[in-house]
Amino acid sequence: MRFLTAIVLTWICASTSAFAFDVPVDGAWGLQPAVTPIMERITEFHTLLLWIIIPITLFVMALLIWVMVRYNSKSNPVPSKNSHNTLLEVVWTALPVVILIAISVFSFPLLYYQEEIPDADxxxxxxxxxxxxxxxxxxxxxxxxxxxxxxxxxxxxxxxxxxxxxxxxxxxxxxxxxxxxxxxxxxxxxxxxxxxxxxxxxxxxxxxxxxxxxxxxxxxxxxxxxxxxxxxxxxxxxxxxxxxxxxxxxxxxxxxxxxxxxxxxxxxxxxxxxxxxx
Structure with missing residues (x-):
């Protein structure tokens, strides 16, 4: 039941752009509609992050559930003696680095666009x-x-x-x-x-x-x-x-x-x- 609830909440977060308002509203979700070029880019970046964060959240949640079911004391009375797995350690270190680099590719141009002030009227x-x-x-x-x-x-x-x-x-x-x-x-x-x-x-x-x-x-x-x-x-x-x-x-x-x-x-x-x- 908790797993289904988490999926529903994740879907709501992914759909926030459909629930935006011009002014703050009680119980509203998401960003206000963009009316400047800066906010349009921020909204696009926010959507990109959702596509990255939601799969990570679902994967970690599924992994936790699998570990709790497969390796609890009843299902696995004799615990493993392995202390580490070199390949696994490399993957879980390298993959977050790759994800952060991918995010930076989009975030740095956005920061520059915000900070570099054009010729103003x-x-x-x-x-x-x-x-x-x-x-x-x-x-x-x-x-x-x-x-x-x-x-x-x-x-x-x-x-x-x-x-x-x-x-x-x-x-x-x-x-x-x-x-x-x-x-x-x-x-x-x-x-x-x-x-x-x-x-x-x-x-x-x-x-x-x-x-x-x-x-x-x-x-x-x-x-x-x-x-x-x-x-x-x-x-x-x-x-x-x-x-x-x-x-x-x-x-x-x-x-x-x-x-x-x-x-x-x-x-x-x-x-x-x-x-x-x-």
Whole structure:
């Protein structure tokens, strides 16, 4: 029975891509749908690892069951006197090495792709504080603004508990964005699962990453470093819009009610268009 249960759980793990969600959902399995080239490659690498890990898990499980049945004291009252098997020792040492080399062939290019920042359309600076984020668009000359989680008793329809913020980050679709991350007090972590972005925010140091979002929409992340009692309440919300809407948002001064109105008007018009297509 335990063996069958293990097989079912393994199959569920192998099927995680079918159960992905845009936002965290209770009881959900798997990665969020990829919306950047980085996350697409991470998802492909994750699938590759599943094809490697699942057969290994099944083989080891079958081997354990065989050993317990074949070599228990009842079935094998006279134990073997052999202390080692040279061929077997060579195989179980060499085979993991070969597997790790095969994994590295795919993982190193992915790490390089993440770290090598291409020519960016513009830069965003994100600063972690206890316990909120401040954002700045230096290339657009926009002033720094603070992004704070919406309190649970103020959540509006379409917003998410512990994920929605008062003033989100906004980027244009298909733009290559250089992300600079730092902190003012303790170590934080800027994590956006759908982007494949997860980078430490360290006081006195600037770390860099990049992303290029290929689908418009709202995406959510959180600080992924244990940074104090308010750690669970400093989410990240990014709205991906058209270039014209982004330009209008910048003109309305990020971090103001006027800039939020620009995004709200854009999303209302988009929803209307989608409803007409349906």
């Amino acid at each position: 513009f830069t965003i600076k994100a600063t972690g504080n206890q316990w909120n984020w401040t954002y700045e668009y230096p290339d657009q000359g926009a002033m720094e603004y603070m992004s704070i989680m919406v309190p649970e008793d103020e959540i509006q329809p379409g917003q998410y508990r512990n994920l929605s913020v008062d003033y989100p980050l906004v980027v244009p679709v298909n733009a290559t964005v250089r992300l600079q991350v730092t902190a003012t007090d303790v170590i934080h972590n800027f994590a956006m699962p759908a982007f494949g972005t997860k980078i430490d925010a360290i006081p006195g140091r600037i770390n860099e990453a990049w992303f290029q979002v290929t689908e418009e929409g709202a995406y959510y992340g959180q600080c992924s470093e244990l940074c104090g009692q308010g750690h669970a309440f400093m989410p990240i919300e990014i709205r991906v819009v058209s270039q014209d809407t982004f330009d209008a948002w910048i003109a309305a001064e990020p971090g103001t009610d006027e800039s939020n109105a620009v995004i709200a008007a854009y999303e209302a018009a988009r929803d209307t268009r989608l409803a007409q297509l349906d």
